Amino acid sequence: MEKAASSSPDDQGWLWRSILVLAKTVAQVVLVSIMWALIGFGVVFAIVKLGLWVVLGIFVAIIVIWILWIKYQDKRATAEAFREQREHEAWLQSPAGKAWQEEEHKKVQRQQAENERKRKEAEESAAREKWRQYFESKTMIEISQMNGRQFEEFLARLFSRMGFKAV
The missing domain is CATH 1.10.287 (Helix Hairpins)
Known part of the structure; x- marks a missing residue:
């Protein structure tokens, strides 16, 4: 060879x-x-x-x-x-080559960490969206089952959270 x-x-x-x-x-x-x-x-x-x-x-x-x-x-x-x-x-x-390899290894690790962070953010965002949709649908079901008095109490709580005082 x-x-x-x-x-x-x-x-x-x-x-x-x-x-x-x-x-x-x-x-x-x-x-x-x-x-x-x-x-x-x-x-x-x-x-x-x-x-x-x-x-x-x-x-x-x-x-x-x-x-x-x-x-x-x-x-x-x-x-x-x-x-x-x-x-x-x-x-x-050589020392320069080993330093270059170490830097490349660190770059790969940083990229993998960034990809993992983005993946977790996407998972978290998707989970929040699913929870929001579930909560909204649950609230709509609860509202549809309320009688008049319960609905008025719900609106009063909602308006007070929104900052309206004269309800």
């Missing part, structure tokens, strides 16, 4: 080694092809065939180099991500 994150020339040399092996193989194929063409068909055919092999070789080389470059970029990005992760973990172990 440590090897993936290192950036020594040996780790990056695989790209160049692959390109050299590809070039060597293409050169061998071209030389063998030219020799066969010279033996069997003559110089003009050998030159034409050499041109075709060179074009084909260049095309294949470009594709292979492109694929190898993509692999190289992926490997480099992976190594960079691994390095950043290691640096972040090391930073978290």
Whole structure:
């Protein structure tokens, strides 16, 4: 795992080694092809065939180099991500990192306490509203069952609570 994150020339040399092996193989194929063409068909055919092999070789080389470059970029990005992760973990172990973690922990606790407080306020508000509705409906039922004298006493108490004196 440590090897993936290192950036020594040996780790990056695989790209160049692959390109050299590809070039060597293409050169061998071209030389063998030219020799066969010279033996069997003559110089003009050998030159034409050499041109075709060179074009084909260049095309294949470009594709292979492109694929190898993509692999190289992926490997480099992976190594960079691994390095950043290691640096972040090391930073978290430092005093500054521990202080940051403690502050984040406190922020989360404050947020949770705030959410709990809001939840309790909402519960309390809902309970008060239910009690108010229950009390109002109970009062309406009581009023509907009162006779005339009881209703007059109820109104007198209500007006006295509201501050009216001459009732």
